[in-house]
Amino acid sequence: MAEKKDLDFTYTTIDKIFRLSMGESADYSGAKYDGNFTMSLEEAQKQKHQFIADSLNIKKGSKVLDMACGWGPFIKYVTQERGAACIGLTLSEGQAEACQNNDMNVLVKDCRTVTPDDYGTFDAISCIGGLEHFCSITQWQSGKQESIYANFFQTLNYLLPTGGRFYMQTMTFAKNMVDFETIDVNAEKGSAAHVMALMIKEFPGSWLPYGPEMVIRNAKPYFKLISQSSGRKDYIETIRQWRKKFRAFSFKKYALYLSLLPKLLTDREFRHQVAVFRISPNKICFEKEVMEHYRLVFEKL
Template structure:
């Protein structure tokens, strides 16, 4: 899996730039437009939160674990509905941002949390963290199913019988290329290059092969009760993010400038700036190399 170091590279290094672009407590995951792409991003993100709360039967007083809580957008929504949220993240920057907002958040690997840590929960949500649970090394060693099975065991142990869990995640789709073809020196328009940019941005992370792998891995512990693709939603979300990332702001541009020394010395950082130009994840969705799912599970 992606550990603290890799997650900090992906999320903490550019944390300030992102927060100044999209908002202090913004969602760092695809919104839910329900087919109406004229909606403002914030409203579409709220629709996602509503969907999760409704599908997990969360109400005032419910105790909810947010696995991979980012800057706390879902914790904030839980606060508004009167539920008690606890968040886990591996990013120092996100943890600090959440603490500033008064959220109860810990830096901890959510894949190994047990009832002895924070007790049990009425519901568990994980929006955009599942992508990081399996590493390339796990995949190569044939351990991907096992990693996901263990995760669902962890979740199941935290829930009562009939308790529900929400997972939102990117997955590989039919167009995914073999790992060994990924190449940062491949032509710029190629899928080989696009995937190399993504691997550079998210070291330590390898996606599940379709929703089927996730559903199969969950089976001993949890059954699927609702799902849909959010691929088009994510394409739209990334379009809005890119406009906001480039929009001018003194503080934001100073934050960009503060990365100059890393840009000089670290080729990984230079490749990340190509991500800002090309948005390889958006292209991966457009070319159907990747898909994106929202999945609701119930403990069996």
């Protein structure tokens, strides 16, 4: 799995820039436009929150666990708009600190190791864009991917009552995924092999499930699938909007960009990371159907 150092690399590094661009508690996962791209990003993210909260039957007084909570957008929604109580978990120090400064109950903890002894059980659990980080390339290569997801659903099984709901959305590999051996930062620019190499640089320690089937199969001993939908096109639009927001001028943000210039000139890995913002390899992967994106609602048997 991606370890804390990997997730700090991915998320804590961009913490200030992200919050200056998107707002203090914004989503860093695909929004829900349902094909209506006249909506603003904020409206589409809110539509996603409503969909998840409705799917999970979250109401006043519900006890919710938001695994992989990022900067806390779903926590903010369920506590402020639905009157629920919510604990969030992240492995990024920067995100946890930002959430705590915004009065959210967020801890730095590996969500895959939570047991009822930690915080009791929950009425509902979400994991929005977290599963992508649960299996590393090395673990995939040594045949551990299925058991990692199986163990995760066993963890969830202990944390929910019968009939309790779990929502997740995750990127998956899709029909045009390339052979691992061809993935190379020096491959033709913009090719699947090139953009996949940039994805690996940006998300060290992370490897995706092979389609939603792989996830659903491992949930099956404990959960039935309630609904499944693709968010691939919605994610492409989300990334398009993020790109605009990362570029939008603010004095504080551009001063921060400027201060990173020496690092950019001397640090090769950092240059790869910046390429992610210049090129958006995840957008290209969705466009080329190297990757898909799914929203899955489960109910405990």
